[in-house]
Amino acid sequence: xxxxxxxxxxxKLLLIFGTCTFWKRTVAEPGAGMRTWxxxxxxxxxxxxxxxxxxxxxxxIWAVGTAAYQVEGAWQKDGKGKSVWDTFTRAGSRxxxxxxxxxxxxxxxxxxxxxxxxxxxxxxxxxxxSRIFANGTRSTYNSKGVEYYRSLILGLKRIRVEPVVTLxxxxxxxxxxxxxxxxxxxxxxxxxxxxxxxCFQTFGADVKFWITMDNPFxxxxxxxxxxxxxxxxxxxxxxxxxxxxxxxKAHAAxxxxxxxxxxxxxxxxxxxxxxxxxxxxxxxxxxxxxxCQCSLNFVLGxxxxxxxxxxxxxxxxxxxxxxxxxxxxxxEKEYINGTADFFALSHGxxxxxxLINDSLxxxxxxxxxxxxxxxWVHLEYNKPPIFVVESGWFVxxxxxxxxxxHMYYLKRFIMETLKAIRLDxxxxxxxxxxxxxxxxxxxxxxxxxxxxxxVDFKSDHxxxxxxxxxxxYSKLIEKNGFPQLPENRPLVGVFPCDFTWGVAANSIQVxxxxxxxxxxxxxxWNISDNGKLKKVEGVEVPIHRRHHFPTxxxxxxxxxxxxxxxxxxxxxxxxxxxxxxxxWHHTGKLSTLPVLLEKNRGWxxxxxxxxxxxxxxxxxxxxxxxxxxxxxLNEPNDEDLGYAIGHxxxxxHALAWRVYxxxxxxxxxxxxxxxxxxxxxxxxxxxxxxxxxxAKRVMDLRVGWFAEPIFGSGNYPEVMHQxxxxxxxxxxxxxxxxxxxxxxxxxxxxxxDFFALSHFxxxxxxxxxxxxxxxxxxxxVQLISDVTWIMSPRRNSPVVPWGLRKALNWVDSHxxxxxxxxxxxxxxxxxxxxxxxxxxxxxxxxxxxxxxxYTLDGVNLKGYFAYAFNDRHDPGFGxxxxxxxxxxxxxxxxxxxxxxxxxxxxxxxxxxNTVPAxxxxxxxxxxxxxxxxxxxxxxxxxxx
Ligand SMILES: *[C@@H]1O[C@H](CO)[C@@H](O)[C@H](O)[C@H]1NC(C)=O
Ligand SMILES: *[C@@H]1O[C@H](CO)[C@@H](O)[C@H](O)[C@H]1NC(C)=O
Ligand SMILES: *[C@@H]1O[C@H](CO)[C@@H](O)[C@H](O)[C@H]1NC(C)=O
Ligand SMILES: *[C@@H]1O[C@H](CO)[C@@H](O)[C@H](O)[C@H]1NC(C)=O
Ligand SMILES: *[C@@H]1O[C@H](CO)[C@@H](O)[C@H](O)[C@H]1NC(C)=O
Numbered sequence: 017x018x019x020x021x022x023x024x025x026x027x028k029l030l031l032i033f034g035t036c037t038f039w040k041r042t043v044a045e046p047g048a049g050m051r052t053w054x055x056x057x058x059x060x061x062x063x064x065x066x067x068x069x070x071x072x073x074x075x076x077i078w079a080v081g082t083a084a085y086q087v088e089g090a091w092q093k094d095g096k097g098k099s100v101w102d103t104f105t106r107a108g109s110r111x112x113x114x115x116x117x118x119x120x121x122x123x124x125x126x127x128x129x130x131x132x133x134x135x136x137x138x139x140x141x142x143x144x145x146s147r148i149f150a151n152g153t154r155s156t157y158n159s160k161g162v163e164y165y166r167s168l169i170l171g172l173k174r175i176r177v178e179p180v181v182t183l184x185x186x187x188x189x190x191x192x193x194x195x196x197x198x199x200x201x202x203x204x205x206x207x208x209x210x211x212x213x214x215c216f217q218t219f220g221a222d223v224k225f226w227i228t229m230d231n232p233f234x235x236x237x238x239x240x241x242x243x244x245x246x247x248x249x250x251x252x253x254x255x256x257x258x259x260x261x262x263x264x265k266a267h268a269a270x271x272x273x274x275x276x277x278x279x280x281x282x283x284x285x286x287x288x289x290x291x292x293x294x295x296x297x298x299x300x301x302x303x304x305x306x307x308c309q310c311s312l313n314f315v316l317g318x319x320x321x322x323x324x325x326x327x328x329x330x331x332x333x334x335x336x337x338x339x340x341x342x343x344x345x346x347x348e349k350e351y352i353n354g355t356a357d358f359f360a361l362s363h364g365x366x367x368x369x370x371l372i373n374d375s376l377x378x379x380x381x382x383x384x385x386x387x388x389x390x391x392w393v394h395l396e397y398n399k400p401p402i403f404v405v406e407s408g409w410f411v412x413x414x415x416x417x418x419x420x421x422h423m424y425y426l427k428r429f430i431m432e433t434l435k436a437i438r439l440d441x442x443x444x445x446x447x448x449x450x451x452x453x454x455x456x457x458x459x460x461x462x463x464x465x466x467x468x469x470x471v472d473f474k475s476d477h478x479x480x481x482x483x484x485x486x487x488x489y490s491k492l493i494e495k496n497g498f499p500q501l502p503e504n505r506p507l508v509g510v511f512p513c514d515f516t517w518g519v520a521a522n523s524i525q526v527x528x529x530x531x532x533x534x535x536x537x538x539x540x541w542n543i544s545d546n547g548k549l550k551k552v553e554g555v556e557v558p559i560h561r562r563h564h565f566p567t568x569x570x571x572x573x574x575x576x577x578x579x580x581x582x583x584x585x586x587x588x589x590x591x592x593x594x595x596x597x598x599x600w601h602h603t604g605k606l607s608t609l610p611v612l613l614e615k616n617r618g619w620x621x622x623x624x625x626x627x628x629x630x631x632x633x634x635x636x637x638x639x640x641x642x643x644x645x646x647x648x649l650n651e652p653n654d655e656d657l658g659y660a661i662g663h664x665x666x667x668x669h670a671l672a673w674r675v676y677x678x679x680x681x682x683x684x685x686x687x688x689x690x691x692x693x694x695x696x697x698x699x700x701x702x703x704x705x706x707x708x709x710x711a712k713r714v715m716d717l718r719v720g721w722f723a724e725p726i727f728g729s730g731n732y733p734e735v736m737h738q739x740x741x742x743x744x745x746x747x748x749x750x751x752x753x754x755x756x757x758x759x760x761x762x763x764x765x766x767x768x769d770f771f772a773l774s775h776f777x778x779x780x781x782x783x784x785x786x787x788x789x790x791x792x793x794x795x796x797v798q799l800i801s802d803v804t805w806i807m808s809p810r811r812n813s814p815v816v817p818w819g820l821r822k823a824l825n826w827v828d829s830h831x832x833x834x835x836x837x838x839x840x841x842x843x844x845x846x847x848x849x850x851x852x853x854x855x856x857x858x859x860x861x862x863x864x865x866x867x868x869x870y871t872l873d874g875v876n877l878k879g880y881f882a883y884a885f886n887d888r889h890d891p892g893f894g895x896x897x898x899x900x901x902x903x904x905x906x907x908x909x910x911x912x913x914x915x916x917x918x919x920x921x922x923x924x925x926x927x928x929n930t931v932p933a934x935x936x937x938x939x940x941x942x943x944x945x946x947x948x949x950x951x952x953x954x955x956x957x958x959x960x
Contacts, residue, residue, distance in 0.1 A: 148211070180225040420700040507872070
C-alpha cells in the first residue's frame with residue numbers, strides 16, 4: 017500500500033467519518049487460509065520453483081531491525097532499571113548476559129553509518145521500557161534514556177531513514193515482574209497503555225510505524241510456559257493462555273490510545289508483530305490440512321484472529337482448550353477487534369524450528385516457506401497490507417564476515433516475498449532483514465549470529481564490520497529487487513547440422529548373479545513417432561553370462577564375447593546410430609578391473625597399465641570399423657582414487673590413445689579421448705566480492721589435475737603443486753603428487769582429439785567453516801548451495817543451467833578452441849514420475865545454456881549427450897522408465913526429440929531406429945577380456 021495514498025485516505029476519511037484505519041478491513045470467510053495448500057500443490061513444477069527476476073513496487077519499504085536487549089548493552093547506565101532479561105540471564109548458574117551486547121547505547125554513530133551503508137528506507141528498533149521508566153511506571157521517568165532514543169530518531173532523520181518503533185520486545189521492567197507477576201497480571205494492561213501513551217506523546221511526531229509488542233507467542237508460551245526465555249516461568253500449563261489474554265488487551269489498549277488521541281496529528285500506523293512458522297500437511301488428506309490450519313491458529317491465529325477477525329480466539333483453539341482458554345466479554349471483543357492498521361509478520365529462527373513445540377505441529381511437517389505463509393495470511397485475514405517486520409536466518413557463533421548461509425537465506429526469503437507480490441498478488445508493503453547487528457541471541461546467547469554487521473564481542477570498540485550479507489542486501493535495495501538480466505533469458509538459435517546429438521547410457525551395473533529375466537528380443541526405437549520401443553518378432557540376440565577367468569591377458573580374450581560386441585555395434589550402425597564406446601568406466605568403490613589385476617595392486621601395478629593398452633588395442637582392432645569415437649577412461653578424475661592412481665590412469669590413457677594414433681587412426685579414421693567429470697564450482701560471493709581463489713582451486717584440483725597434463729602443459733597445474741605442498745607442510749598431511757618424468761610428460765601431453773566432459777550440477781564454495789559436513793578438508797573449502805536453486809531429489813544436486821555454460825567456457829579459456837563434447841548431462845527424478853517435468857525443464861535449460869556457449873561465447877562445442885537412456889541401469893535418470901521389464905517413454909523423451917528438431921538445423925529424418933535388445937537389457941555392455949570385465953559403456957549418437 018502506498019504510504020502517501022494511505023495518508024490521503026486518512027485525511028479524506030477523517031473529514032467524512034472522523035476515523036479511519038488505513039485499509040478497509042473486511043472479514044474473510046472463516047478458515048479461508050486453508051485453501052493455501054491446495055493452491056500451491058497445483059503449481060506447475062518446477063517452473064514455479066524457478067527464480068523470479070523482477071523488481072519490487074516503487075515505494076516498497078526496505079528495513080533492517082534490532083531489539084533493545086540484544087544490542088543496547090549499558091544495562092545499568094544512566095538510570096536504566098533492570099528488565100526481566102537482566103535478571104533471567106543471571107539466574108541460577110547462568111553467566112552469559114546481554115549486559116554489553118553490541119553496545120549500541122554507546123555506538124550510535126556506528127549504527128547510523130551501517131544503516132546508511134545499507135541504504136535501507138526504515139530501521140526497526142525497540143525501546144527498552146525500563147530505560148524510559150526505570151520501574152515500569154511514569155513516576156520513574158528517566159530523562160537520559162529518553163534522550164538516547166531522541167538522538168537515535170534524530171540521527172535517523174538526518175540520514176533519511178524512517179523509524180519503525182517497537183514498544184516492547186520482551187524486556188519487561190523487572191519491577192513489574194516482581195510486584196505484579198508480570199503479564200500474568202491484569203494490571204499490566206493499564207501500565208502498558210500508560211507507557212505506550214508516553215512514547216506516542218514523546219516520539220510520535222517522528223514515527224509513522226509503531227509496533228506495540230514483538231512476538232507475544234514467545235512471551236506467553238516460552239516466557240510463562242516452558243520457561244525457555246525470560247522471565248523463565250514454567251509448570252502451569254494454562255498460564256500462557258492467561259498471559260496471552262493480557263497481552264492482547266494491553267496491545268488493544270495501546271492501539272486505542274493512539275487511535276483516539278494521536279492518530280489525527282501524527283498519522284502513523286500501529287500494529288503488533290506476530291511470528292509464525294510454516295507447516296505442510298504430512299499427507300494429502302483434508303484432515304492433514306485441517307491439522308496444519310490448527311497449528312497455524314495455535315501460534316499465529318491465537319493473536320491474529322482476535323485482532324483481524326472478530327475479537328475472539330480461533331475456533332480450533334477454543335474447541336481444543338475449552339475452559340483452559342480465558343474468554344472475552346462481548347465488549348472486550350469489540351474493543352480488541354480491528355486494533356491493527358497493518359499485518360506485521362515475523363518469520364525466521366526465533367520461532368521456526370527452534371521454539372515450536374512438537375505439540376503445536378499436530379503431526380504435520382514444519383517448513384520455511386515464507387511465500388505460502390504470506391499467502392495464508394492474505395487469505396485468512398482478508399488481504400491486509402503485510403509488513404514483514406523480521407526475516408532472516410543465522411550462522412554459527414564463530415562465523416566472521418563471510419556469512420554465505422545467511423546471505424542465501426535472505427535471498428530466498430526476499431525472492432519468496434517478491435513472488436508473493438508479483439505472482440500471488442499479496443499486498444506486502446515492506447521487508448525487514450534481521451538483524452542489523454550481531455547481538456545477544458536470547459536463549460541461544462552468543463551461539464548464533466544474525467547480524468548483517470559483524471561485531472567482535474571480545475574487542476574493545478565493538479566495531480561494526482559489514483558481512484557479505486550486508487553487501488548483498490545493499491545491492492538488492494539499490495536495484496529494488498532482482499531485475500532481469502540478458503544472460504538469464506533463453507536464447508533462440510540453432511546448432512550446426514553436423515552437431516552431434518546423443519543419449520548416454522553409461523552406468524555400470526555389474527551382474528553378479530545369472531540373469532533370470534533377461535529380455536533377448538530386438539526392439540525398434542520409434543523415435544520420431546511415439547518414442548516407444550517396439551519389439552521385433554523373431555530376432556534374438558545372444559545373452560552372455562559372466563564367467564570368471566583368471567587373468568586379464570589379451571591372449572585369453574573371449575572371442576564369443578567380442579563377436580557379441582561386434583554384432584551389437586554393427587546393429588547400431590545399421591540403425592544409423594553411431595556408438596561411442598568407452599574402455600574403462602570408473603564406478604566409485606566398485607572395481608571394474610579384471611580380478612587378477614585387481615588383486616595384484618590394481619592400477620598401481622605397471623602391469624595393469626600395460627594390460628590396458630593391450631586391451632585397448634584389441635577393442636580397436638575388433639570393433640574399430642564401427643566405432644569412430646573412443647573414450648579410453650570415463651570420469652577417472654575422482655579425488656578418492658588418490659594422486660598415485662591418477663598418475664597411472666593418465667599414463668594408461670596416453671598409452672591407449674597412442675596405440676590408436678599409431679596403429680588405427682589412419683585406417684579407421686576415428687577419434688579418441690577421455691571423459692572428465694566436471695560439475696561447475698562457483699565462488700559463493702561472486703556477485704559482491706572478488707574471492708575467486710577457492711573456486712579456482714577446486715576446479716584446478718578436480719579437473720585441471722587430469723586436463724593440464726593432457727590438454728595443457730603436460731604437467732599438473734601449478735596451483736595444485738603449490739596447494740598440496742603447502743598442505744603437506746602443515747599438520748600431518750601427506751598428499752603426495754607424483755612427478756612427471758620427462759618421458760611420461762611426452763607420453764601424456766597432447767593425447768586427445770577432443771575434450772569430453774560429464775556435467776550434472778553446480779555447487780558454490782568459500783573458505784570459511786560453517787557446516788562441517790560440507791567442508792572439504794583437502795581443499796579447505798566450504799560447499800554451499802544457493803537455496804533459491806531448484807533442488808533435485810539427489811542430494812546436493814541442484815538444477816543450475818548456467819553452470820554448464822561456465823564449465824564450457826572454463827574449458828575453452830584454458831584450452832583455446834579445443835573441440836568439446838558434453839558426454840553426459842541429466843538429472844535424477846523420482847522413478848515413478850513418467851511425466852518427468854523436472855527433466856524436461858532441465859534438458860531444455862541446460863541445452864539452451866550450451867547453445868549460448870556455442871553461439872555467444874564461441875565455444876567449439878561439437879556434441880551433446882543427454883543422460884540417461886533408461887532407468888534400468890541409471891535409476892531415476894532415464895528418459896525411459898523401466899517397469900516389470902517394460903520400457904515406458906517419459907515426457908522428457910518427447911521433449912528431447914522436439915528440442916532436437918528445433919535446436920538442430922535439421923529435423924530427424926530417419927523414421928525409426930532399430931535398437932538391439934542389448935540396449936534395453938544391457939545398456940552398458942561389459943567387454944569381457946578373458947572373462948572378467950573391463951567395462952565398456954556406450955553412448956548413442958542420434959542422427960542429425
Ligand atoms: C515505582 O517507583 C515509584 C517511585 O519510587 C513508586 O512511587 C512506585 O510505587 C513504583 N511503582 C511500582 C509499580 O513499583
Ligand atoms: C469485527 O470487525 C469486523 C470488521 O469491521 C466486523 O465485520 C465484525 O462484525 C466485528 N466483530 C465483532 C465481534 O465485533
Ligand atoms: C488438542 O490438541 C492436542 C494436540 O494435537 C490433542 O492431543 C488433543 O487431543 C486435542 N484435544 C481436543 C479436546 O481436541
Ligand atoms: C511441549 O509442550 C508440552 C505440553 O505443553 C510440554 O509438556 C513439553 O514440555 C513441551 N516441550 C518443550 C520442549 O517445550
Ligand atoms: C566366453 O564367454 C562365454 C559367455 O560368458 C562363455 O560361455 C565361454 O565359455 C567363454 N569362452 C572362453 C573361451 O572362455
